[in-house]
Amino acid sequence: ETGVTQTPRHLVMGMTNKKSLKCEQHLGHNAMYWYKQSAKKPLELMFVYNFKEQTENNSVPSRFSPECPNSSHLFLHLHTLQPEDSALYLCASSQDGARTGGETQYFGPGTRLLVL
Amino acid sequence: DAKTTQPPSMDCAEGRAANLPCNHSTISGNEYVYWYRQIHSQGPQYIIHGLKNNETNEMASLIITEDRKSSTLILPHATLRDTAVYYCIVRGYNNNDMRFGAGTRLTVKP
Numbered sequence: 628e629t630g631v632t633q634t635p636r637h638l639v640m641g642m643t644n645k646k647s648l649k650c651e652q653h654l655g656h657n658a659m660y661w662y663k664q665s666a667k668k669p670l671e672l673m674f675v676y677n678f679k680e681q682t683e684n685n686s687v688p689s690r691f692s693p694e695c696p697n698s699s700h701l702f703l704h705l706h707t708l709q710p711e712d713s714a715l716y717l718c719a720s721s722q723d724g725a726r727t728g729g730e731t732q733y734f735g736p737g738t739r740l741l742v743l
Numbered sequence: 744d745a746k747t748t749q750p751p752s753m754d755c756a757e758g759r760a761a762n763l764p765c766n767h768s769t770i771s772g773n774e775y776v777y778w779y780r781q782i783h784s785q786g787p788q789y790i791i792h793g794l795k796n797n798e799t800n801e802m803a804s805l806i807i808t809e810d811r812k813s814s815t816l817i818l819p820h821a822t823l824r825d826t827a828v829y830y831c832i833v834r835g836y837n838n839n840d841m842r843f844g845a846g847t848r849l850t851v852k853p
Contacts, residue, residue: 629788660839670787670843683839717786719841731777732841734786 630654631735633718639741640708648703648738650718659701660732661693662717670717676701677723708742715739747831752848755825761818763847765831768812774835776807778816779843780827787830787843790816821851 630653640646652659661673675683676695690712692704701718719732748766755761767776775794779787791798791805793814798805804817818825830846 629786631786633786658839662841669845670841672840675839685840715784719786731789731792733789734779736786737784739784 629733629735631718631720631733633716633735633738635738636736637739637741639743640705641743642708642710644708645704645706647705648716648718648740650701650703650735652699652701652718652720652733652735654720654733655722656720656733657698657723658721658730659695659698660719660721661701661703662719662734664715664717664737666714674703705740708740710742713740713742747833747844749829749831749844749847751845752850754850754852755818755821757823757851757853758820761816761821761825761849761851763816763818763829763831763849764813765815766813767831767833770811770833771835774833776805776811776814777832777834777841778803778805778829779832779841780825780829780849781846782827787841788827790829821849823851823853825849826851 632651634649658677663671673687674693679695690707694702715737717737718735721730721732777792778790781787791803793805806815828846828848830843
């Protein structure tokens with residue numbers, strides 16, 4: 628138990644569906660992250676939020692839309708996804724974003740997404 | 744950020760120490776060495792990190808060579824539940840991106 632929870636743990640959706648992934652951290656952290664882990668590929672950083680403000684967007688397609696209403700919650704809204712978007716989506720948090728270096732990120736268990 | 748090189752797989756007998764090596768010969772002075780592990784289909788679990796000095800916590804020890812070009816993660820008494828993929832990551836100052844490579848698949852055997 629890392630203090631970072633994600634729901635749902637598994638999700639199957641069609642290409643025309645709209646769904647949302649939720650992440651919540653109970654660590655009092657100020658920075659939150661979305662990563663994508665595809666089969667046999669390294670983790671890919673998608674978005675970074677620091678004090679509720681998006682500070683990084685790594686060229687993620689607009690069919691992925693993040694939302695950070697407060698420092699404890701992070702959402703990833705999904706719409707018109709493609710089968711190649713099937714992956715493990717991981718949320719992480721850290722005390723602050725990378726300002727001082729060495730900020731440890733703590734990961735949630737992930738949401739396993741399958742797009743049909 | 745510096746690139747890391749790890750062996751693709753290792754075996755370890757249960758109860759023995761597991762020593763996982765990592766080469767990071769291009770590491771720069773302000774880059775940290777992080778270790779995470781990932782058990783199948785779960786999120787990565789933080790283990791330990793260091794800059795220059797050796798570090799120890801309740802999970803493991805991290806030995807960093809004096810020139811910082813390599814490091815070793817030591818699990819002192821491996822158990823079956825330590826079977827996982829172990830990632831060595833070198834992360835630069837002011838960089839949010841945890842660049843996970845292929846890692847080392849550690850299998851602890853009875």
